[in-house]
Amino acid sequence: MLPATCGNGDNGGIGLARPDPLLSRSMYSRLPSTYELLEALAAAPAPAPVPASVSRDSATSWAQRSGRGLWLGFVITLAATLLAAAGLAIWRLVLKHPLPPWSIRLAEALLVLSAACYAGAGLMRLPGVLAIVRNPLRWQASQMDLDSAIENSLLRRLGRIHPLQLQARQRRVALQLRLWEGMARTVGLLLALAPAALVLVSGLHPLPLQAEMKGSLLWLYAVMVVVGAAFYLYVHVQCSRPLRRLLHVLGEAAEINARLGARRTGPAPSTEPAPAQ
Incomplete structure (x- = not known):
């Protein structure tokens, strides 16, 4: 066994460094990247088991699926409305052609449909909003x-x-x-x-x-x-x-x-x- 101190050479009287067991063990553990840590914070944990007495699962899942579908429909119809409006503007202001009546009716129908999808998505989320307001x-x-x-x-x-x-x-x-x-x-x-x-x-x-x-x-x-x-x-x-x-x-x-x-x-x-x- 070597002594804790050595009297010869330049290290005379200086204690030998003792390795840190925590450092030597944990330095082999890789610290994940910052983006991995952010993704871990954004990930939702596994849902807790729901008791069998709860009977509103099907209605809740149906409302959630309907709300997501209506919101997706709103996004699609809104994008189509913007594209139709841009096309009508180019047709009338740049090309100097008269607008056909059906094109204006189509743009109005898309706008009404997007508003209806938005209102439907809001109604589907209304019970959750009311629950938050109540408690x-x-x-x-x-x-x-x-x-x-x-x-x-x-x-x-x-x-x-x-x-x-x-x-x-x-x-x-x-x-x-x-x-x-x-x-x-x-x-x-x-x-x-x-x-x-x-x-x-x-x-x-x-x-x-x-x-x-x-x-x-x-x-x-x-x-x-x-x-x-x-x-x-x-x-x-x-x-x-x-x-x-x-x-x-x-x-x-x-x-x-x-x-x-x-x-x-x-x-x-x-x-x-x-x-x-």
Whole structure:
């Protein structure tokens, strides 16, 4: 057996490094990529077994299938309506041909059909919306339980990853989160301020046909504000919120693994020599 210290050479009096059993065991565990972790957070867990006394499964599944079908029909008919309207505009404004009456009736029928599909999809979702309105706390608790089940599954998956790896990934995710949120705020602010800048420029330097452009400027300002708010909301829902959840899960996993590793390894043995008898 080699002693803990060596008196010869450059390492005289320096204790030998003791390998960390947690580090040597967990460094072989691969930390999944960030996209895999985000997919794990977005995946729904397996549904719990439903008691046999519940008899509304067929009605609920039928309502869900009908709602999805009506929503798909709304998307298809809306796309067809937009294509038909674009074709009519090109036929009338670009090609300078008169519009046949049946084409206008077709566009109107597609528009009515898309509105009917949208209203039907809303009616199919109405019982769920009413249940949420009647008892919002129960809906919120069920959503929290679902998120907790997903996060607990990911925590078990990250159980053999070293805390230093988790903390490093957590810092990278925090950096990406700041970049996404800064970009969303910047783009939203620019979209909201661009029409205001145009109004300011028109006040300093009058534009041609400025009197006729007041209504157009107001519409442009409203559209740009709505587009900026929609873009910020989209980035928040699709990017910022998943990254925040992943940041929270990585922090919890690092803390849990660090505490379990400290409990497993125990206090480091002392290297001081025993007192002489």
